[in-house]
Amino acid sequence: MADTVSSxxxxxxxxxxAARFAAATRTSRGAVRLAELPFLSQLDVRLDAKGSAADAVGLALGVQLPLEPNAVARTGGSTALWLGPDEWxxxxxxxxQRDLERRIRAAAGDDPVAVTDVSAQRTTFLVSxxxxxxxxxxxxxxDLHPRAFGPGRCAxxxxxxxxVVLVARDDPGAGFWVLVRSSFAGYLADWLLDAATEYL
Structure with a gap:
């Protein structure tokens, strides 16, 4: 008997x-907004930041790979987060993700590059x-004060x-992304709802 694939x-x-996040947002009158941004494409990219591949990959993606520690670069719908000296x-x-991986590998050419699809590994909270x-x-x-961790920063x-990977969004009013492993998502959702209790 042939195996069947669930559709x-x-x-x-x-x-x-989703309903608990929406209720918390209503109860806080917008002081705290919680939501999930599910299924975002997430690719871990490793290459020599000083090599020609870094610039070529940035051009191919339309977003330069940031070279400053804990910096974020964003263009259109793509965001590149600095995770280490040779990792984004x-x-x-x-x-x-498949199209992005193809473009990265093509742009890198013969230069060494590692591209790993980690989309299913994490989910993303929006906290605003x-x-x-x-x-x-x-x-x-x-220190989450805007002077220390303002827009365009990640950690x-x-x-x-x-x-988690914490990202301060470009617009100060846009809040934060919190990227967390899927296996910890429920724990962190409960934690965030509890931490927001005083504003509800």
């Missing part, structure tokens, strides 16, 4: 939290609103007890 649509790690996380709209920094500060040891850190 059921994918289910995000936080699909069961490329975040783009859902479903584009006037009290977003206060909520995150309850469980993050980073690998912990939030609560979960390892």
């Amino acid at each position: 059921a649509p994918p289910r995000s790690p936080l699909s069961s939290y 996380l490329l975040v783009a709209p859902a479903g584009g 609103g006037p009290r977003a920094r206060d909520v995150l500060a309850h469980g993050c040891s980073l 690998q850190t912990t939030l609560g007890r979960a390892q």
Whole structure:
């Protein structure tokens, strides 16, 4: 008997939290807004930052790979996060990872490059609103003041007890992305809802 492939649509790690996030946003009157951005394309890219491939990949993607530690570069729908001297996380709209990987490999040519699709590894929270920094500060040891962690900055850190990649969005009012491993998503959702309680 032939194996059958399920045609059921994918289910995000936080699909069961959508109503609770919406209720928290309503109750806080927008002071804290919580949402999931599911299924974003996420590619881990490793290459020599000083080699010709770095510039070529940036041109091919339309977003230069940032060379400054913990910096973010964004163009259109693509965002490149600096994770290390030779490592970046490329975040783009859902479903584009194969095309992005093909473009990266073609642009790198014969230069060594490693591209790993980690889209299914993490999900992304959007935490925004006037009290977003206060909520995150309850469980993050980073100085989240805009002077220290303003728009265009990212960091690998912990939030609560979960390892995350925290991204300050370009517009100060746009809040933060919190990228977390899917297996910790439920824990972090409960943590965020609890941390936001004083504003609800």
